[in-house]
Amino acid sequence: MKTIIEPFRIKSVEPIHFTSAGQRRQLLQEAAYNPFLLKARDVIIDLLTDSGTGAMSSAQWAGIMNGDESYAGSDSFFRFEEAVRNLTAMPYIIPVHQGRAAEKILFTVKGGKGKYVLSNTLFDTTRANIEFSGATGVDLLCPEGHDPAVAAPFKGNIDLDALTAFIGQHDPADISMVILTVTNNSGGGQPVSMENIKAARAICNQHHIPFFIDCCRFAENCYFIKHREAGYAHKTVLEIAQELFSYADGCTMSAKKDAFANIGGFLALHDAQLAEECRNLLIITEGFPTYGGLAGRDLDAIAIGLTEIVDEDYLKYRIRSIEYIGEKLESHNIPFLKPTGGHAIYLDAKAFLDHIPAHQYPGQALSCALYLEGGVRGVEIGSVMFGKYDADGKLTPSAMELVRLAIPRRTYTQSHMDYLAEVIIAVYENRSAIKGLKITYETPFLRHFTAKFETV
Numbered sequence: 048m049k050t051i052i053e054p055f056r057i058k059s060v061e062p063i064h065f066t067s068a069g070q071r072r073q074l075l076q077e078a079a080y081n082p083f084l085l086k087a088r089d090v091i092i093d094l095l096t097d098s099g100t101g102a103m104s105s106a107q108w109a110g111i112m113n114g115d116e117s118y119a120g121s122d123s124f125f126r127f128e129e130a131v132r133n134l135t136a137m138p139y140i141i142p143v144h145q146g147r148a149a150e151k152i153l154f155t156v157k158g159g160k161g162k163y164v165l166s167n168t169l170f171d172t173t174r175a176n177i178e179f180s181g182a183t184g185v186d187l188l189c190p191e192g193h194d195p196a197v198a199a200p201f202k203g204n205i206d207l208d209a210l211t212a213f214i215g216q217h218d219p220a221d222i223s224m225v226i227l228t229v230t231n232n233s234g235g236g237q238p239v240s241m242e243n244i245k246a247a248r249a250i251c252n253q254h255h256i257p258f259f260i261d262c263c264r265f266a267e268n269c270y271f272i273k274h275r276e277a278g279y280a281h282k283t284v285l286e287i288a289q290e291l292f293s294y295a296d297g298c299t300m301s302a303k304k305d306a307f308a309n310i311g312g313f314l315a316l317h318d319a320q321l322a323e324e325c326r327n328l329l330i331i332t333e334g335f336p337t338y339g340g341l342a343g344r345d346l347d348a349i350a351i352g353l354t355e356i357v358d359e360d361y362l363k364y365r366i367r368s369i370e371y372i373g374e375k376l377e378s379h380n381i382p383f384l385k386p387t388g389g390h391a392i393y394l395d396a397k398a399f400l401d402h403i404p405a406h407q408y409p410g411q412a413l414s415c416a417l418y419l420e421g422g423v424r425g426v427e428i429g430s431v432m433f434g435k436y437d438a439d440g441k442l443t444p445s446a447m448e449l450v451r452l453a454i455p456r457r458t459y460t461q462s463h464m465d466y467l468a469e470v471i472i473a474v475y476e477n478r479s480a481i482k483g484l485k486i487t488y489e490t491p492f493l494r495h496f497t498a499k500f501e502t503v
């Protein structure tokens with residue numbers, strides 16, 4: 048087999064600013080050992096997130112120039128609406144400035160005290176918007192999804208038995224919806240199978256519970272379905288996506304993910320009444336229903352991005368580039384979440400730095416070590432992000448201690464990925480010298496963004 052090459056040529060470039068190891072030691076100390084507090088220009092390979100960090104195509108940039116900035120009824124809106132409708136076949140399509148705005152509007156209408164929202168795993172902004180409305184978010188991930196070392200094809204599936212049991216123990220009228228996150232971002236970018244989606248939909252139907260999709264990475268998910276699930280090998284990713292959306296009553300989308308845009312999102316719905324309530328809220332917080340917090344040019348970039356994302360040469364390269372890093376790590380026995388998912392590598396910091404206890408934050412220590420070694424910035428997804436204090440002020444750690452290295456779309460080349468693997472391998476070889484951290488400053492909510500640390 049020949050090398051799978053990047054399915055694009057480069058027309059416009061952005062220089063990378065290099066730093067020396069000595070400079071990085073100084074910069075990280077100034078950032079209080081929290082990579083979120085580094086300046087982006089001091090990062091060599093920035094894998095903090097794949098959200099809004101991708102490269103737009105020349106067609107998208109041309110679309111930007113074509114943007115119609117009319118306040119109401121712009122051509123850009125109709126191009127955007129057509130692109131979303133082609134995928135979802137949903138009649139009501141509401142643009143928003145990013146995914147969480149769709150969530151805020153949806154759960155303001157559908158949430159509320161005493162309500163439950165069930166999911167495979169709720170993404171953190173989704174959970175925050177559910178809980179802010181007074182409702183309770185419940186994650187019902189399948190058992191294999193909890194084990195970082197087991198390689199199963201659809202570790203993002205919802206646990207159907209747990210779903211049935213939960214519905215049996217509650218009044219179905221109190222369950223606002225089931226919303227499946229595809230791929231499962233917080234669970235390692237792992238896909239959900241079509242079989243699981245269909246079965247969850249069928250359970251919802253029996254109890255008249257609405258069924259939604261958080262579709263931020265729908266194309267990556269559908270690519271996995273094509274290659275891992277029986278009966279889909281001969282369908283196009285677009286056809287698979289259309290089938291996936293056909294089971295849903297609605298969906299929320301961040302166009303910063305699988306729409307190749309730097310900003311944007313949408314809420315798409317089948318129900319006219321719900322759409323009207325959502326649009327009423329949209330006008331208060333986002334804007335008129337044909338632009339929803341976006342410029343006309345953004346709507347065009349999203350419309351074009353949604354057609355490019357289902358290109359299978361792109362998806363093959365995308366999924367392969369993540370798998371490629373995984374293979375390099377595997378050959379050095381470096382622990383990471385298996386199998387590799389759609390948009391990121393998740394290093395298993397608990398196993399990687401098994402000499403650092405949870406209360407000394409191995410994930411944070413590992414993300415600092417990656418920066419010091421090679422200027423790579425990832426994000427801790429462990430006890431800094433999810434740890435809670437008990438009544439005695441003792442840390443209750445997160446179940447997993449991960450470092451997520453999210454790969455921006457179409458942004459880095461294979462040599463960047465080779466460099467990344469070299470940095471991880473070098474850190475692994477010297478792991479015994481890495482020290483744990485203690486927190487010197489933190490805020491009560493979402494502390495990972497601003498916390499400050501010292502080495503112990």
Ligand SMILES: *Cc1c(COP(=O)(O)O)cnc(C)c1O
Pocket residue numbers: 098145146147148170172173228232261263300301302303304311312
């Ligand atoms: C990013 C993301 C969101 C939120 O979207 P924003 O555009 O960041 O507001 C919701 N769900 C999932 C699965 C995501 O990855």
